[in-house]
Amino acid sequence: MLSAIAALSMAFATTTATAPPVYAAADSFYAYQGGAPLSGMEPGTILDTRTLTYHVAGISTPITAIQLLYRTTDAQYRASANVTSILLPPGGVDPSKAIAYQSFYDSLDPEHGPSRAIAGDVSFGGLVNTSETVLLADILARGYTVIVADTEGQRANFAAGPEYGMNTLDSIRAAVNSPATGLNSETRFGLVGYSGGAIATNWAAALAPDYAPEINARIVGATQGGLLVNPARNLRYVSGSVGWSGVAPMAIIGVARSYDLDFTPYLSPYGAQVAAALRSASIANVLFQYPGLTWQQLVKPEYADPNNVAVLVDTVDQVNLGYAPTPTVPLYIAQGGGGFLEGTDGSLPGIGAGDGVMVAGDVRTLARQYCATGNPRIEYVQYDALSHVGTMGAWMTGAVSWIDDRFAGIPAGSNCWAIPEGNSLTSGL
Numbered sequence: 546m547l548s549a550i551a552a553l554s555m556a557f558a559t560t561t562a563t564a565p566p567v568y569a570a571a572d573s574f575y576a577y578q579g580g581a582p583l584s585g586m587e588p589g590t591i592l593d594t595r596t597l598t599y600h601v602a603g604i605s606t607p608i609t610a611i612q613l614l615y616r617t618t619d620a621q622y623r624a625s626a627n628v629t630s631i632l633l634p635p636g637g638v639d640p641s642k643a644i645a646y647q648s649f650y651d652s653l654d655p656e657h658g659p660s661r662a663i664a665g666d667v668s669f670g671g672l673v674n675t676s677e678t679v680l681l682a683d684i685l686a687r688g689y690t691v692i693v694a695d696t697e698g699q700r701a702n703f704a705a706g707p708e709y710g711m712n713t714l715d716s717i718r719a720a721v722n723s724p725a726t727g728l729n730s731e732t733r734f735g736l737v738g739y740s741g742g743a744i745a746t747n748w749a750a751a752l753a754p755d756y757a758p759e760i761n762a763r764i765v766g767a768t769q770g771g772l773l774v775n776p777a778r779n780l781r782y783v784s785g786s787v788g789w790s791g792v793a794p795m796a797i798i799g800v801a802r803s804y805d806l807d808f809t810p811y812l813s814p815y816g817a818q819v820a821a822a823l824r825s826a827s828i829a830n831v832l833f834q835y836p837g838l839t840w841q842q843l844v845k846p847e848y849a850d851p852n853n854v855a856v857l858v859d860t861v862d863q864v865n866l867g868y869a870p871t872p873t874v875p876l877y878i879a880q881g882g883g884g885f886l887e888g889t890d891g892s893l894p895g896i897g898a899g900d901g902v903m904v905a906g907d908v909r910t911l912a913r914q915y916c917a918t919g920n921p922r923i924e925y926v927q928y929d930a931l932s933h934v935g936t937m938g939a940w941m942t943g944a945v946s947w948i949d950d951r952f953a954g955i956p957a958g959s960n961c962w963a964i965p966e967g968n969s970l971t972s973g974l
Contacts, residue, residue, distance in 0.1 A: 572664075574614060575628055575655075575699055583616050583624035588711070588757075589718025590616040592626055594725060599632055600665040601678050608685065609633045610663050611726055615719035618756075619698060620708040620803040620863070628660040629694040629716035631726045634685045638727030642952055643690040644945075645717055647738030647745035648677060652827035653703050653798055658695035683945055684737070690728060692720045696745040701825075703741075703799030704776060706864045710748025714757040734760065735948035736767035736874075739937050740903075741828075743769035750872035761873065765951035766922075770879035770940035771900060771933050774866045774907035775970050776800070780840065780851065782896050782904050787888025789902040789933075790838035791831025794819050797843075797857075800864060806856045816843035836888070867907075867970025871915050875922035875957030877947050880908040881936030882929040895968065900933040909967030916961035924957065925964045 577583065577592050592614040599608035611631040619625045648659040656666065684691050694716035696709045717734055720726050738746035746769040753761035773779060776796060783789040798820060801808050812820060819838075823830065841849045848854050862868055881900030884891050891898035897906045905927055912925040928936050951957060 574612070577614065577626040583626060586616045586624070588617055588715045589722055591719050591722055592616060594723060596725065597664055599630075599663050603665050605665070607635060611723065612660055612664065613716075613719045613723055615715060617698070617715035618708075618711045620702060620705045621805070625698060627695055627698050627712050627716070628658070629692060629719055630660045630663045631720050631723070631728075632663075632681070632685060632691040632693065633727070634688050634690060636688055638690050639688050640727055640729050640732055642688070642735075643692060643720065643728055643732055644684050644735045644737055644948060645692040645694070645713060645749070646681065646684065647696050647709075647713060647736070647742035647749075648693060649738070649740040649742045650697075650827075651703060651741040651795075652697070653701050653795060653802075653823065654825040654827060655699050655701045657701070657827055658697065658699075659693050660695050663693065680941055680945070687945060687949065689735075690720075690726065692716055694745070696742070697799075700802060701799070702803035704744070704773070704796040704864065705800055705803035706744050706748040706773070706866065707752065707869075708803055709745035710752040711756060713745045713749040714753055714760055717760050718757065731763075733763045733765050733952065735765050735951060736769075737944055737948060738769050739940060740771040740933065743772040747772055747866060747872070747876075748869065750874055750876065751866065751869040754870060754873050764874045766875040766877070766948060766957060767872065768877040768940075768944045768947050770936055770944075771903050772866075772878060772880065772908050772911070773903055774911050775904070775968075776864050777851075777861045778896060778904050778907055778968065779902065782893065782899055783889060783902055784839045785837055786890065786901070787836045788833045789887065789889055791823070791835035792828070792902055793838070793840065794823055794843060795826060795828070795831055798823060800860060804860050804863070806860060808854075808856065811844050811848045811854050813843060813845050819843060833888075865970065866911055867914065871918040871920050873920060875924075875951060876912075876915065876920070877924045877944075877957075878908060878912055878926070879936055879940040880905050880925070880927050881931040881933055882927055883932045883935065886932040886935070897968065898929070900931070900936055902933050904968065906967035907970060909964055910970050913961070913964050913967065914970070916959075916964070921959050921961055922957040923959055923961055923964075925960060
């Protein structure tokens with residue numbers, strides 16, 4: 546297996562481009578061109594198809610990518626169009642199995658979606674795509690077809706968890722509906738994602754029983770790490786931190802965009818300046834670039850308590866996983882607790898330790914909640930000495946092997962009884 550991964554990775558690194566890359570800025574593929582209203586179509590309906598080669602850092606590889614424009618649903622449950630990429634394994638498609646891999650491309654710019662990187666764009670999305678190459682190479686070398694959706698949709702609605710989940714589930718539906726992918730109505734699926742990819746993975750698992758029951762019945766399990774659970778608490782956790790404080794305005798912009806909210810009346814002059822600077826920003830534009838930034842600096846004095854921002858209070862519960870349904874599939878959840886390594890205080894009352902951006906106590910409570918509400922197949926592991934970046938490495942070492950076991954029919958483990966208590970997931974900022 547290691548030799549196969551090495552060979553595939555070498556092919557990615559050394560193959561020269563055989564066709565010019567497709568750049569999204571001048572690419573009409575991303576916009577639905579048909580006359581029939583999307584609202585009259587079933588989620589997962591294919592709207593357009595193209596075949597190209599999978600690019601890494603703008604360089605073509607031997608891997609075939611099928612890209613599909615498909616009908617999906619946004620955070621407000623309106624019909625929309627999105628793009629997914631299906632990577633075909635070099636040894637040929639095994640129609641019995643596929644993995645939906647959710648990228649951590651966190652960005653407010655639609656041009657940074659993984660489909661653009663796969664098509665040859667070398668912008669920030671290309672950099673993320675390159676950093677994920679080792680894991681994708683591992684998955685492909687094991688014979689899985691890989692489904693990589695633009696989980697944030699075509700407006701880059703960063704942090705809008707329900708939209709991430711529906712975009713993911715409908716990308717699986719589209720992959721099954723396409724004769725070009727080799728997948729069919731019997732294909733089983735594993736879900737894999739870290740950080741931003743974990744948002745999509747967990748929300749897809751939570752929404753699947755009601756939103757896509759035919760897909761849920763064929764999901765063997767979901768593995769994720771660095772999970773956003775209760776954005777209201779994360780807002781407090783990263784406030785004033787060294788490395789991650791800039792994620793707060795990114796999330797506010799993304800949630801406002803997804804729910805058509807106007808936060809302008811609440812922003813201070815400096816907050817308006819930050820919002821303007823970040824309206825198309827990626828995670829690379831905020832990490833360690835706003836050290837010490839607080840909520841109070843972003844808003845007018847009368848809104849120093851975020852509970853006084855009515856539109857935020859009304860919306861935050863919609864993106865709180867604690868209020869979402871309990872997944873019915875096995876889950877493996879990894880979470881770091883060493884956020885001090887990335888400059889985030891882990892001693893704040895009511896919050897506790899996290900990985901620098903995600904709150905461990907929230908993730909523990911979510912896992913315990915799942916155990917208590919009918920899903921005993923939960924495995925939770927916490928790395929107290931690792932931060933967000935470090936936990937990703939620890940999670941990656943066993944993520945695909947855990948999925949392998951689920952496809953092999955090995956029962957998932959459970960440590961529900963051993964998960965420590967965490968934070969309340971009720972509303973309130």
